Amino acid sequence: MESKLPHLGTSIFTHMTGLANQHNAINLSQGFPEFDAPKLLKQRLAHYSEQGFNQYSPSSGAIPLQTQIANLVKRKYQLEITPADTVTVTSGATEALFVAIQAVTRPGDEIIIFDPAYDSYEPAIELAGGRAVHIAMQAPDYAIDWPQVAEAINDKTRAIIINSPHNPSAKTLKASDFKALKNLLIRHDLLLISDEVYEHIAFDETPHISVLKDPELFARAFVISSFGKTFHCTGWKMGYCIAPKLLSEEFRKIHQYVTFSSFTPAQLALADMLAEQGGHVDELADFYQQKRDVLVNALQDSRFTILPSEGTYFLLLDYSAISDLDDMAFCEYLVKEVGMAAIPLSVFYQNAPDDKVIRLCFAKEDDTLVEAAEKLCSL
Ligand code: PMP
Ligand code: GLN
Numbered sequence: 306m307e308s309k310l311p312h313l314g315t316s317i318f319t320h321m322t323g324l325a326n327q328h329n330a331i332n333l334s335q336g337f338p339e340f341d342a343p344k345l346l347k348q349r350l351a352h353y354s355e356q357g358f359n360q361y362s363p364s365s366g367a368i369p370l371q372t373q374i375a376n377l378v379k380r381k382y383q384l385e386i387t388p389a390d391t392v393t394v395t396s397g398a399t400e401a402l403f404v405a406i407q408a409v410t411r412p413g414d415e416i417i418i419f420d421p422a423y424d425s426y427e428p429a430i431e432l433a434g435g436r437a438v439h440i441a442m443q444a445p446d447y448a449i450d451w452p453q454v455a456e457a458i459n460d461k462t463r464a465i466i467i468n469s470p471h472n473p474s475a476k477t478l479k480a481s482d483f484k485a486l487k488n489l490l491i492r493h494d495l496l497l498i499s500d501e502v503y504e505h506i507a508f509d510e511t512p513h514i515s516v517l518k519d520p521e522l523f524a525r526a527f528v529i530s531s532f533g534k535t536f537h538c539t540g541w542k543m544g545y546c547i548a549p550k551l552l553s554e555e556f557r558k559i560h561q562y563v564t565f566s567s568f569t570p571a572q573l574a575l576a577d578m579l580a581e582q583g584g585h586v587d588e589l590a591d592f593y594q595q596k597r598d599v600l601v602n603a604l605q606d607s608r609f610t611i612l613p614s615e616g617t618y619f620l621l622l623d624y625s626a627i628s629d630l631d632d633m634a635f636c637e638y639l640v641k642e643v644g645m646a647a648i649p650l651s652v653f654y655q656n657a658p659d660d661k662v663i664r665l666c667f668a669k670e671d672d673t674l675v676e677a678a679e680k681l682c683s684l
Contacts, residue, residue: 309431309432310428310431310432313428316424317334317424317648317649317652318334318335318336318424318648321334321335321636321640321646321647321648322334322335322646324637324640324641324646325640325646328640328641328644328646329644330639330640330641330643330644330645330646331644331645331646331673331676331677331680332646333645333646333647333665333666333667333669333677334636334640334646334647334648334664334666335648335666336472336539336617336618336619336666336668337533337539337540337666337668338537338539338618338668338669339668339669339670339673340537340668340670341537342536342537342538342541343536343537343578343582343585345577345578345581345582346536346538346574346575346577346578347574349570349573349574349577349578350570350571350574351570352574353569353570353573353574354570358569358570358573359569359570360569361565361566361569362394362566362567362569362572363566364557364560364561364565364566365389365392365393365394365553365557365560366388366392366393366394366545366566366567366572367394367569367572367573367576368388368389369572369573369576369577369580370394370572370573370575370576370579371388371389371392371394372388372576373575373576373579373580373583374388374392374394374545374547374579375387375388375391375392376579376580376583377579377583377586378517378547380583381504381515381517381586382515382517382518383518384517384518384520384523386547387550390550390553391547391548391549391550391553392545392546392547392553393545393546393547393548393553393556393557393560394543394544394545394566394567394572395543395544395545395546395560395564395567396542396543396544396564396567396568397531397533397542397543397544398500398502398529398530398531398533398544399425399542399544400542400544400560400563400564400567401527401529401544401545401546402425402426402429402498402500402529403425403429403563404546404556404559404560404563405498405527405529405546405548405556406426406429406430406433406435406466406498407429407432407433407559408527408552408555408556408558408559409463409464409496409498409527410430410433410434410435410463410464411433411434411435411463412433412434412435413434413435413436413461414433414434414435414436414461414462414463414464415435415436415437415438415459415461415462415463416430416435416436416437416438416462416463416464416465416466417437417438417440417454417457417458417462417464417465417466418430418437418438418439418440418465418466419439419440419441419442419449419466419467419468420439420440420441420442420653420654420655420656421442421447421473421474421650421653421654422437422439422466422468422653422654423468423472423473423500423653424652424653426466435463436461437655438457438462439654439655439656440453440454440457441654441655441656441658442474442476443658444612444621444623444658444660444662445610445612445623446476447471447474447476448476449478449482449485451482451485451486451489454485454489455489458489458493458495462493462495463495463496464495464496464497464498465486465489465490465495465496465497465498466497466498466499466500467486467497467498467499467500467516468499468500468501468502469482469499469501469503469513469514469616470503470504470506470507470513470615470616470617471503471616471617472502472503472617472619473619473621473648473650473653473664474612474621475612475613475614475615475616475617475619475620475621476613476615476616477507477511477513477514477615477616478514479514480514483514483516483519483522486522487519487521487522490522490525491521495525496525496526496527496552497516497522497525497526497527498526498527498529499515499516499522499526499527499528499529500529501513501515501516501528501529501530502529502530502531502533502534502544503534503616503617503618504530505534505535505586505587505589505590506534506589506590506593506616506617506618507590507615507616508590508593508594508597508614508615508616509594509615511615513616515528516528517547523549524549525549525552526548526549526552527546527547527548527552527556528546528547528548529544529545529546529547530544530545530547531543531544532544532545532575534618535585535586535589536575536578536585537668541568541571542567542568543567543568543571543572543575590616593618593667593668596618596667596668596669596671596674597614597618597620597667599667599671599674599675600620600665600667600674600677600678601614601620603674603675603678603679603682604622604678604681604682606682607678607681607682607684608624608626608627608684609622609623609624609626609627609681609684610622610623610625610626612662618666618667618668619664619665619666619667620664620665620667621650621662621663621664621665622647622662622663622665622681623660623661623662624661624662624663624684625661627684628661628684631649631651631659631661632649632650632651632660632661632662632663633649633651633652635649635661635663636648636649636663639663643680643681643683643684644680645677645680645681647663647664647665648663648664648666649663649664650662650663650664665677
């Protein structure tokens with residue numbers, strides 16, 4: 306069969322986790338928590354399945370979960386939404402991103418993405434017949450050059466995808482970024498896809514700026530989040546998309562033929578979790594900030610340059626003082642010879658610079674982080 310995506314192979318996360326397992330290495334590559342989901346959540350999942358809630362949910366989501374998501378949005382971002390019109394539950398943020406991209410991208414459309422970019426955006430754009438226009442953010446700041454974005458916009462441009470807090474750079478977008486973004490979106494009548502899966506993991510007392518806070522931005526946006534990050538349950542693959550009514554209608558047309566609906570017991574369990582222990586969400590930033598600091602402190606005596614992590618559960622390290630290897634070769638060396646798996650940053654670029662930067666995931670027990678850091682300090 307002729308491949309529709311001939312340039313793509315296995316994702317870096319599958320590759321690196323496979324190598325980590327094969328070499329029995331500490332796995333700080335693929336982003337997932339080492340700690341378990343909250344007890345209440347697991348109990349309710351079992352409870353709802355036991356009680357017979359094992360059939361399809363409504364396509365746009367179980368009503369209790371839609372309602373709780375709307376409550377969370379009101380509490381966090383002071384936005385009142387009508388869940389029946391605007392909240393769609395999906396099988397992970399990955400599905401929400403895929404569906405939103407299919408909804409906005411017509412054949413020949415250009416969608417602007419920022420490199421280093423999360424790996425699922427571009428294949429979804431290509432499958433919709435569109436073209437990803439990559440704009441690179443430069444290390445070590447990974448700031449967006451908005452005049453460059455303005456120059457890239459033309460008649461074919463349809464949407465911009467943003468991601469804050471950002472995977473893999475661990476940077477957050479600032480108020481000035483949103484001002485520049487809004488000007489461009491309005492001037493050129495573009496749509497926005499805002500990947501906010503790390504919305505509750507922003508550090509140093511600097512709150513996450515959500516597109517949901519700004520009515521003019523939200524009016525043209527698909528805002529996407531993931532329960533996997535929020536409740537330490539990446540394996541459940543539960544997420545959602547919030548969009549204004551008309552955009553949600555387009556989103557739902559596609560969602561109903563991708564998955565139709567998501568795992569019912571998980572939806573009901575997540576609704577209970579938000580209703581009864583919603584405070585978990587507010588503790589997440591401190592929880593991960595402490596993890597970040599354990600890792601950063603343990604690396605102080607290493608020869609790596611530590612880049613600032615403003616959010617997410619990732620930390621970037623520059624290894625140019627240690628090795629001349631390119632980042633893929635360096636990560637293979639780390640996993641095979643040092644016993645520690647990381648992600649090379651170059652895989653997230655169209656035209657990768659030779660930056661010599663790797664990404665570590667610190668969603669791990671403190672002991673694991675210290676052990677990994679000891680290995681890195683030996684280099
Ligand atoms: N976007 C970003 C930036 C992510 O890091 C991830 C997960 N690593 C996703 C989307 C996908 O989330 P989910 O696992 O809920 O599909
Ligand atoms: N989003 C996770 C990461 O960035 C991995 C997701 C996946 O394995 N596809 O590491």
